[in-house]
Amino acid sequence: MTRMIMTVDDSTSMRQMVKATLLSAGYGVVEAADGQEALDYARDNSVDLVIADVNMPRMDGITLVSELRLLPAYRLTPLLLLTTESSMEKKMEGKKAGATGWLVKPFHPAQLLATLARVL
Amino acid sequence: MSELANTPVSALLDLAASQLEVAAHTSDARVEALSNSVAALVQLGAELQAAHGAGTASETLAKQIVEQAQSALVAMQFHDQLVQRMAHVRDALTELNEALHSTSEVDWATVLAGIRVRYSMEDERMLFDRIIGATACPDVNCHDSTHDSLRSSVELF
Numbered sequence: 001m002t003r004m005i006m007t008v009d010d011s012t013s014m015r016q017m018v019k020a021t022l023l024s025a026g027y028g029v030v031e032a033a034d035g036q037e038a039l040d041y042a043r044d045n046s047v048d049l050v051i052a053d054v055n056m057p058r059m060d061g062i063t064l065v066s067e068l069r070l071l072p073a074y075r076l077t078p079l080l081l082l083t084t085e086s087s088m089e090k091k092m093e094g095k096k097a098g099a100t101g102w103l104v105k106p107f108h109p110a111q112l113l114a115t116l117a118r119v120l
Numbered sequence: 121m122s123e124l125a126n127t128p129v130s131a132l133l134d135l136a137a138s139q140l141e142v143a144a145h146t147s148d149a150r151v152e153a154l155s156n157s158v159a160a161l162v163q164l165g166a167e168l169q170a171a172h173g174a175g176t177a178s179e180t181l182a183k184q185i186v187e188q189a190q191s192a193l194v195a196m197q198f199h200d201q202l203v204q205r206m207a208h209v210r211d212a213l214t215e216l217n218e219a220l221h222s223t224s225e226v227d228w229a230t231v232l233a234g235i236r237v238r239y240s241m242e243d244e245r246m247l248f249d250r251i252i253g254a255t256a257c258p259d260v261n262c263h264d265s266t267h268d269s270l271r272s273s274v275e276l277f
Contacts, residue, residue: 011203012152012155013148013151013152013155013196013200014197014200016152016155016159017158017159017193017196019159020158020159020162020163020189020193021162021190021193023163023166024162024163024165024166024186025166055204055240083240084200084201084204084240084241085240085241086240086241086242087240087242087245094277099277100276100277101276101277102274102275102277103273103274103275104274105197105201106194106198106201107194107273108194109162109190109193109194110190111274115274115276118276119276
């Protein structure tokens with residue numbers, strides 16, 4: 001069965017790049033433009049992994065992680081934050097919120113796929 | 121209010137912030153089209169690779185196409201970074217302009233700390249610290265670059 005991954009980023013081009021990487025490896029992909037859109041989707045649908053940006057309008061990636069962890073279906077789902085944000089403080093916020101990992105942009109497709117293989 | 125508020129300095133700060141906004145978004149549609157094309161190349165290359173037997177010349181060529189397209193994907197992410205950097209400069213100019221128009225005495229350390237906290241990239245903070253320095257921005261949260269330098273591009277918790 002195809003594993004579904006949700007990519008969450010307010011940059012359309014970044015979503016396209018993540019999507020292309022995932023599709024080329026055989027994953028199914030769902031896109032969301034911000035945390036709120038992702039959360040709304042996750043409440044009614046199931047995905048196997050979430051890759052979210054941190055700084056986004058409406059709802060940021062760290063809040064999204066916190067909110068997803070409150071949903072029983074997402075308590076154990078791998079939630080990765082993919083961001084240009086590099087401060088240790090933010091990273092610790094992400095960890096505390098329940099993120100599975102922190103990836104700094106720019107990402108390399110092979111590196112992203114290797115990370116997915118480790119957490120799925 | 122600063123006496124600079126009624127000089128062209130304020131208008132120029134406003135102008136610079138607006139020009140940065142326009143510059144950042146003028147290229148958006150084209151970069152989106154470009155990223156769509158590169159993304160399609162990655163996908164097509166992967167499909168070609170899967171369609172040909174391992175070790176064949178076609179499979180090798182398809183693999184090279186995927187590798188080249190993936191390199192392009194990495195390079196294109198710098199546009200996303202550029203847009204973010206420009207947004208941070210624009211916000212700094214706007215905050216500076218607002219400070220010039222403040223009716224109460226401006227606490228410059230707070231203004232500077234507010235500008236710095238918006239940065240998301242390590243080199244932005246380092247450049248800020250090098251040029252603005254700790255004297256002008258003594259806030260304890262202003263100087264955490266030592267931690268940043270320890271970061272890894274992938275960290276699983």
